[in-house]
Amino acid sequence: MSELHSGSCLCGSIRFKAHGKLRGIVYCHCSQCRKQSGHFYAATNVQNDAITITGEENIKWYAASEYAARGFCRNCGSVMFWKHHDLDYISVMAGSFDKPTNLQGEVHIFVGDKGDYYEIRDDLPKYVAGGGGIVVAGD
Ligand SMILES: [Zn+2]
Ligand SMILES: [Zn+2]
Known part of the structure; x- marks a missing residue:
């Protein structure tokens, strides 16, 4: 049986079900992600045809x-x-999933722009910019 992960927003008016294995978490530290989220993004992603969203309006x-x-x-x-x-997938914030997520961190991106x-x-691994960028040596 394939994995099924559900999640929602805080008020519950948007809910989703994601089918199949989820990608590891990408932490994005770019200024857009920081300003929108209040900290940084922690996101997995799901193929468009593997996610069902209710309350999309x-x-x-x-x-x-x-x-x-x-x-x-x-x-x-x-x-x-x-x-x-x-792209044919959608990034979904890790924090919106219900537990257990079985998600694990995979990489940090845009650390050159971090808070x-x-x-x-x-x-x-830490990338200065996007995933194809230069890995920053660990300190
Ligand atoms: Zn809501
Ligand atoms: Zn970002």
């Missing part, structure tokens, strides 16, 4: 760039989705 999409939009609940403000217009009020103290 409650998602407010904010086009932070010309290539992607950020989806949050228009009622409670929960940050939930990141969607690149040309100056915290340190990254784990041993995961």
Whole structure:
């Protein structure tokens, strides 16, 4: 039987079910993710055809760039989705999943743009920019 993961926003007006194994968590420290979430993003992703969303009319999409939009609940403000217009998957915030998620951290990206009020103290790979960028040596 394939895995099924469910989740929701804080107020429950947006719910989703994701089928299959979830990707490891990407932590994104870019300024857009920090400002929108209040800290940094922790997101897995799901193929478009492997996620069922109910209450989709409650998602407010904010086009932070010309290539992607950020989806949050228009009622409670929960940050939930990141969607690149040309890709066939949707990023889903790890914190919106119900436990147990069985999710694990995989990589930090855009650490060159991270906030100056915290340190990254784990041993995961760290990229200055996007995933194809230069790995920052651990300290
Ligand atoms: Zn909500
Ligand atoms: Zn980001």
